[in-house]
């Protein structure tokens with residue numbers, strides 16, 4: 001077999017997978033250890049045909065796959081890898097650029113900077129900010145907090161009780177303390193309870209993981225400016241919504257942040273992984289990360305994006321973002337984001353109108369928080385039954401001490417019928 005023939009077979013596999021993923025059980029129907037038990041204990045001595053790899057992908061790995069590309073994946077933050085993004089991943093692997101300094105990958109370095117400018121325009125962020133790509137929001141936040149520590153020497157990271165765990169993990173890694181601020185009645189950081197003493201940074205969240213609440217960024221920006229504290233905005237999920245003018249209310253005050261993270265792999269139809277980090281203080285990131293040994297020194301007068309984060313070798317991630325932005329355009333992105341929000345609105349109405357069910361938090365974007373009247377155990381059993389059935393996959397959170405079910409819509413492939421099927425499955429599970 002040649003690269004061309006194997007490649008055609010792989011592409012056919014991908015196309016066929018996307019056609020049928022909606023028919024597969026969303027949550028993998030395997031027990032822990034089952035996938036490994038089907039794999040040979042030792043690697044092959046001599047090479048095998050690529051066709052055998054594709055066969056075992058079907059027979060061994062697919063049954064052990066939880067289908068994030070399923071239109072009825074409603075857990076965590078549902079997302080989708082779009083077709084242009086998938087194809088661009090193939091091309092990025094083909095080029096195999098390792099962009100640690102400009103000359104090792106001028107195209108990757110410059111396209112990355114340019115895509116961050118394009119995305120800033122699409123989302124309505126200030127022009128002139130410095131942007132680069134990290135793998136995940138966890139690493140973007142590590143980069144931002146390292147810069148904050150460099151900038152003002154503080155040793156505390158302030159965030160709300162609903163900030164994502166990646167904030168506390170980044171603080172721990174950097175030897176910083178975390179100070180959690182209580183919430184108001186709508187699960188937002190309560191600005192009256194903020195204490196910025198010894199703080200390096202305050203992390204405000206636009207679109208919290210549990211409920212998609214939006215922290216009061218303008219008030220927090222005032223406090224940070226007065227105390228010379230770095231303001232990092234975690235908009236990993238909701239930042240993509242800013243492509244729609246009607247959702248830009250959630251951006252108020254973000255233009256005053258020192259750094260902002262938005263995950264294109266969450267709600268901007270870009271395959272995992274592609275986390276966008278902008279800052280208006282690039283010199284602080286450079287101070288935190290830049291180190292040039294002799295073997296990396298050149299006479300090129302060009303910036304290297306590895307100076308802005310922990311990794312030296314960097315993948316050509318901007319290629320997939322470029323493909324998505326070009327093939328969808330502003331309009332295509334808006335249509336898709338609006339549809340996920342519309343479907344969430346519809347699901348919210350179904351819950352509101354059905355006796356015996358309760359909405360548990362205001363819906364801001366495409367996530368609905370709700371529960372069935374009854375105990376936490378009963379609600380947990382409902383979710384477990386739906387997930388085990390393979391019909392849909394949902395996850396949960398805890399609000400005011402109570403178990404709450406989350407339905408998150410983020411796939412471009414989700415339709416009204418998919419949402420109705422999830423609702424039917426939940427009601428059937430509740431009926432026992």
Ligand SMILES: Cc1ncc(COP(=O)(O)O)c(C=O)c1O
Pocket residue numbers: 077135136137138139164166205207208209234235236237263275
């Ligand atoms: C608000 C928020 N921030 C950060 C993260 C971490 O994202 P990543 O998995 O890219 O590190 C998440 C993940 O869901 C999130 O919801």
